[in-house]
Amino acid sequence: MKTVTLAPHEFHANLLYNSDGLAPFFACDSEVKSAGGAKLAQFQHDGEQWRARLSYQSSNIVHPGETTPQGTDWQLKEMREYRIRVFRDPDVDHAGQQDFTAHVAPRWEGMRGEKDSGGTVEIPVPDGFGEGVNVRVKGSNIAFERYVPLLCEAATVLGINGRYFEEPHQFSNVQDAERYARIHKDASGPVHARDGPIASMGHLLESDRQGYRKIVQNDDDEHGQNVPGYYHTATLDTRRVREAFPDHRLPKEVKHYYAREAASLPDDDPLAHPKVGASLQVSLLDDDDTVRWSDTDRLRRELDQTVLSVLADAGLDVAPGSGSGPFVEDAYFEPEVDHSGPDPIGIDLTRVRQSQESVVVRHVADGLAPTQWEALETLVTDGGEVSPDDIADQHGRHVESVRRALREMEDLVHRKYADVSLRSEHIAGLVHDAVSEAREATRRATETVGKALEAAERGMGETMSAFIAWAARHGVDVDDAQDARLRLRFGPEVENPDKAIREGFDVWTDAGLPEERYRQAKVRFPNGAFGDAWRSLR
Known part of the structure; x- marks a missing residue:
């Protein structure tokens, strides 16, 4: 296709070389000293004009003494590291920021670096590496495969054998x-x-x-x-x-x-x-x-x-x-x-979304055990680490009951060692909605019982109590003061007020209550508007 x-765009790699030992490092040192501290050169690559600049910086590497641990003579008094900057020639090409810096530092097994605090820390070197150099390359807007050839050519025009940098060690890595x-x-x-x-x-x-x-x-x-x-x-x-x-x-x-x-x-x-x-x-x-x-x-x-x-x-x-x-x-x-x-690749996130939604719907539709509801409620309300022990303690359950409940929801939750989590943010959102809806249903059920008892205490009898119970279950607030019109206030959960008014009318009349009183009821709809019940009963 x-x-x-x-x-x-951005690129960062650590290129290791040990075929020639410390020779690349000593070559950088020699060229910097012969040039008086820095050296500039230019070259062509793939028909493009490039420049290269060699310079140095101080190093925190601990001086090895007269020889390195591998026995190589070390005649340098000052510890330095070297930079080869490679960039498009601004006088010829106008490609913007197309450049990289190659930071050349020595490497040998057992080397250490000085910390700002005065102590030392080991600088990791691959086992069996021996001696060589680490070239930390950082650049942008250059094809990944061009970094090594450009480095070789830049080194060559700066007086350093470009062959040193042709074959990165197998432990070289991209950052x-x-x-x-x-x-x-x-x-x-x-x-x-x-x-x-x-x-x-x-x-x-x-x-x-x-x-x-x-x-x-x-x-x-x-x-x-x-x-x-x-x-x-x-x-x-x-x-x-x-x-x-x-x-x-x-x-x-x-x-x-x-x-x-x-x-x-x-x-x-x-x-x-x-x-x-x-x-x-x-x-x-x-x-x-x-x-x-x-x-x-x-x-x-x-x-x-x-x-x-x-x-x-x-x-x-x-x-x-x-x-x-x-x-x-x-x-x-x-x-x-x-x-x-x-x-x-067809990411097919729609499939993933539908699969996760179907998992939530199936569990909720099949009916969750109280322990499962409690576990889900904890997972959507506790922002920290959650374990089965935490869930058991919070709800006064035995931890084995919680573990069994979680095992039965393995396509909904992820368990690893002592930690429990929901399988995705999307599932977490769906479960949060389900838990919230369950809480609201519990609240409505409690209100249903409470309002039915209140109606009975006010002497409304079982017939009116049945209507009050229906209204509480469906998010309808009823005001039935004897000296005023019946008032029905619909909550935001009522999606079809006209249908609800007709259902309420059936419950009202089945209870043997006065039909005309319901028809004359004042209604407040979910959007805040007011109207009359009879308009929905025509």
């Missing part, structure tokens, strides 16, 4: 990465809508209180100007992202966002229009997991597929046949359509 080709498309603001509304794919993923694919939850819906910029969709994001951890994308394994943030100055820009400026992107969230990986440099192609595919799927779910044409369709070209994003990208 043809799809639009997305563009790269941040984003791919995006720029969408015309008139077409992007369905993406960030309250029922759009970003909001739906955030609410449907989240446990209501477990794991990491981040749903942002901000429609005002930093200056307080209203910009619909200004910054909307949903962040999904590994487990939740698989609910939408079964073959994905990387946690991501999906976002729709504008540039800070967007509100003040004319429509013909690309920055007046939002980006829709997906970025890697390394902090949500399991402790023993990482994104290897060798996984970069997979990373790009997952990010692209996420963005394309979100756009397709919002009804946007991801492969416009002519023109640019809903897309807006910018300095880095050119909405070309080809076969190089992955096919969008």
Whole structure:
């Protein structure tokens, strides 16, 4: 399937090299010293003009002494680290911020760094790594696969052997990465809508209180100007992202966002229009997991597929046949359509939503045991961590009764160790409504009994008590003062007042009460308007 080709944005990686030991680090030191502290050069890459600048900074690495632990002579008195900045030549190209910095630092097993407090801390180095360098690369608007070739060429023109940086070590890893498309603001509304794919993923694919939850819906910029969709994001951890994308394994943030100055820009400026992107969230990986440099192609595919799927779910044409369709070209994003990208996945959040709703409806319709109602009530009203013991203590139940009740609702609740939660924010909202409705039904039932007793005490007899009971059950307040007209006040829960008036009339007359008195009753409708009962009985 043809799809639009997305563009790269932020990128951050730790590239490790040990094939040549500390030689790359010593080469940086030599070139900086020979140039008097900094060195600038230029080169061409893929027909583009680039510049490279080598400089240094002080380091907190503890001096190893005369030799490193592996026996390499260390003749440098001052501990330094080096920066290679690579950027498009501003005198030739006008591509904006297309650059990266490569921070070169030595690495050996057992090395330590000085803390601001004066102590030291171990700097982690992979087991068996020996000696080498860590090159921390941070850049933007450059294709992921171009960073290493650009680094090699930049090093070469700066007098450093570019071969040092050709083959990253297998433990090299990616820390941040984003791919995006720029969408015309008139077409992007369905993406960030309250029922759009970003909001739906955030609410449907989240446990209501477990794991990491981040749903942002901000429609005002930093200056307080209203910009619909200004910054909307949903962040999904590994487990939740698989609910939408079964073959994905990387946690991501999906976002729709504008540039800070967007509100003040004319429509013909690309920055007046939002980006829709997906970025890697390394902090949500399991402790023993990482994104290897060798996984970069997979990373790009997952990010692209996420963005394309979100756009397709919002009804946007991801492969416009002519023109640019809903897309807006910018300095880095050119909405070309080809076969190089992955096919969008049908996220089918409607299916997820309907499935979750049917689960709630089935449980409520089948009738929940009192212990189950109590557990659900606690889960929707307690914002902290909840365990079966907590629920049992709160309601005076035996904990085994609570556990049994929870087991019978496993498609509604999620249990892990001692924690209990509802399976999603969407389910939490539905359960909250169900619990609230149950409370209201209990209140109405209590009022029904109370008002029937009150009517009996006032000498109205069983017939009037039956009508009062009906009214209480249906949210109708009755004022039957003997020296005034009968008054019926309908609450907001009465959806069809005319139908309710007719039903009440039947109960009233079946009880043998005066028909004319009911016909002349004064009615206050749910919207606050007043009328006469007889108008609904014609």
